[in-house]
Amino acid sequence: MRCDVAIIGAGMSGLAAGLRLAQFGRSVVILERHGMWGGLNSFYKKDGYRFDVGLHAVTNALSPGYRGPRIPLQRIYRQLRLDPDLFALDPQGFSMTVFDDATLRFSNGLELLTQEIAERFPGEVDGFRLLGERCAAYPDSMVERPFVSTRAILADFIRDPLLVDMILCPLLYYGSAHENDVDFDQFKILFNSIYREGFCRPKEGVRRILDVLVSRFRESGGRLLRSTAVEAIEVRDRRVAALRLEAGGVVSADVVLSSAGLLETMALRTDADRVPPGPEVPGELSFVETIWVLDRPAKELGWEPSVAFFNRGSGFSWRRPEVFVDDTSGVICCPGNYRHDVAPEPVVLRATHLANHRAWFSFDPPAYDEAKREALKISESAVEAITGPFTSHALYRDMFTPKTVTKFTGHRNGAVYGTPDKRRTGRTDLDNLFLCGTDQGFVGIVGAMLSGIAIANAYVLSAKGGEGA
Ligand SMILES: Cc1cc2nc3c(=O)[nH]c(=O)nc-3n(C[C@H](O)[C@H](O)[C@H](O)COP(=O)(O)OP(=O)(O)OC[C@H]3O[C@@H](n4cnc5c(N)ncnc54)[C@H](O)[C@@H]3O)c2cc1C
Known part of the structure; x- marks a missing residue:
């Protein structure tokens, strides 16, 4: 051919x-x-x-009536000659980052996050605003450049290490192939994609x-x-x-x-x-993802965020964990908590945690199945500690592992974001x-x-x- x-x-x-x-x-x-x-x-x-x-989320939401420099979703529509309505994207309600000592909510646009930082970290809000200005323009995506540590740059804007970790947690989960850091140009892209433009989701x-x-x-x-x-x-x-x-x-x-x-x-x-x-x-960062089908909308169980990023204990660790599943942090996503006019079917709650790909690839088939059952239990109790009880409403459970990521992508190590x-x-x-x-x-x-x-x-x-x- x-x-x-x-x-x-x-x-x-x-x-x-x-x-x-x-x-x-x-x-x-x-x-x-x-x-x-x-x-x-x-x-x-x-x-x-x-x-x-x-x-979990389509990033870079395009707000109705947006006027400003062309943003990524508009570029996609234009370059692929697509009518914006075709993807049928609805915005999130709100999302949040939950650490032991603080919670920050955010939604599409920087206003809610800025307000939450002003309330919880009053001495840091000016630095956060300046950081937002520093990130305002997207970098050129196709220029080779050496890695620049975001953690080093953030130190010029934010003094409180808790807030640094809380700002980083969602961005690393949704796009850093580097352990414990992210290249600063990539950080700018993620900052704009997740915080400034925000999340949406296709109806179906x-x-x-x-x-x-x-x-x-x-x-x-x-x-x-x-x-x-x-x-x-x-x-x-x-x-x-x-x-x-x-x-x-x-x-x-x-x-x-x-x-x-x-x-x-x-x-x-x-x-x-x-x-x-x-x-x-090869990249080292891989995930396990748990999916629960619930018998009722999560909102009826008192859980409202579209996406929640959580971390327990001191310091946020973004690296290949020693253990097969790391329940100290994770992402909880609830498709039904987007602003859809018709609730998605089935009602699903999903959770993502860092996973050790070496462990998962070393299991023989019976041990692999057993590890999935064990990881599911670990994930359930970690997630319930954040959301409150829901597993008595679970009709069905599924889970995927670093091996599944390799199966769907071919990436070595199940590395979600590659090398x-x-x-x-x-x-x-x-x-x-x-x-x-x-x-x-x-x-x-x-x-x-x-x-x-x-x-x-x-x-x-x-x-x-x-x-x-
Ligand atoms: C649990 C999880 C949740 C995620 N959630 C989100 C989310 O909510 N929002 C978001 O924006 N992103 C999310 N992502 C990330 C997103 O899925 C990826 O960044 C994106 O899909 C990558 O697209 P890609 O085209 O680069 O590569 P891939 O999706 O990896 O596609 C590569 C394709 O190449 C094929 N291929 C490989 N080798 C060969 C070969 N030899 N011959 C033929 N075909 C081959 C593979 O089968 C695959 O279909 C998530 C990822 C994971 C793991």
């Missing part, structure tokens, strides 16, 4: 890149290992219930966004091949000559975009043993192979879509005289 552009992976970045290119008349093939598209943000059916794999969950991307891609002439794993990237004369498929057959393309991850993509190369190893290492060493330009040492998605540096649903668009613009459309970003 021949095409202009072949894309490895039908996650958010691969789909957005594919749609952008197909709309410009390129012949595009997306090759997806799984039977379903969406990557880490897919959906599945189990025992009669329909679940999203990972959806992530399948709504995926349906739009996939149907538009096909209508634009793109081909999406499911259950089609790329087994090898054949390299000749510093170029990808062809992609060899696991099921047999080859695809050749002028340009190849890969959303499979930096190290994972390099390992597929037929010359992998001759490529000198780079400094990049800490991002390739912001998307370039590799091969002339026609580029990275998009997680390891290009933009994470999350919105970040991954923007990454796909930016890489398509930079290396296919601009290169051939099409419309740039």
Whole structure:
């Protein structure tokens, strides 16, 4: 099979890149290992219930009547020629960060968070306002630069270590591949995405966004091949000559975009043993996620936040835990607590905790099942300590682990945000192979879509005289 552009992976970045290119008349093939598209943000059916794999929140909410510099969601709508109503996004009510000694609520826009900081940390609110100003502009996403420690920079704005950790906790959970810190440019992106613009959610969950991307891609002439794993990237004369498929057959393309991850993509190369190893290492940060189906809306049990980030004990630790599941911190998400006019079905509560991928990958099948049961109990008691009792209303439980993340993404170590060493330009040492998605540096649903668009613009459309970003 021949095409202009072949894309490895039908996650958010691969789909957005594919749609952008197909709309410009390129012949595009997306090759997806799984039977379903969406990557880490897919959906599945189990025992009669329909679940999203990972959806807590779509970041970068666009407030009605927003006037100002173009923000990420507007860029996506414009670049993919989508009517904003198609994703059917509703805003959050409010979210919060709960530590032993303080709670801070936040919602879309910085007002509520600023007010809460003024009440709980009065001496810090001016510093927080200045931090907001310092973060106001988005950095250029495609420029390589050395890591700059956010913790070092925050010390110039915020003195109280509790507030530093409380500001960081949601942002690290939703987008840092670095242990215990985050690059300052990435921090600015996350600050704007989560605090300034805020959270929203598609009425029908992530399948709504995926349906739009996939149907538009096909209508634009793109081909999406499911259950089609790329087994090898054949390299000749510093170029990808062809992609060899696991099921047999080859695809050749002028340009190849890969959303499979930096190290994972390099390992597929037929010359992998001759490529000198780079400094990049696999990420260490992975999650377990617990899902409860409840017999009634969480609000009826007295739980109102859309998303809650919690931490117990002193200091917030964002690193691979020693134990298989770390119940000292987590994220609790309640899809029914968004401002939807019709409550999502089933009623679900989800919780995410850091997990030790080494432990999970070392378990044999019986030990793995036992560990899941144990992790579920640990998660339940940690979450109930924050939300109050709810498990007597649980009709069904499901859980996924670092092994599941690897299954859905191919990422080593189940590393949700990939390697800490991002390739912001998307370039590799091969002339026609580029990275998009997680390891290009933009994470999350919105970040991954923007990454796909930016890489398509930079290396296919601009290169051939099409419309740039
Ligand atoms: C528990 C959890 C909750 C999350 N919640 C949110 C949230 O609420 N909001 C948010 O914005 N983000 C969330 N995320 C993060 C978000 O899901 C990811 O950042 C984003 O989906 C990454 O998209 P991507 O296209 O870069 O990569 P991926 O989704 O990893 O897609 C890569 C695709 O490539 C395919 N692939 C890999 N190798 C091959 C191969 N050899 N051949 C063919 N195909 C291949 C994979 O099967 C996969 O489909 C969450 C993640 C997790 C784990």
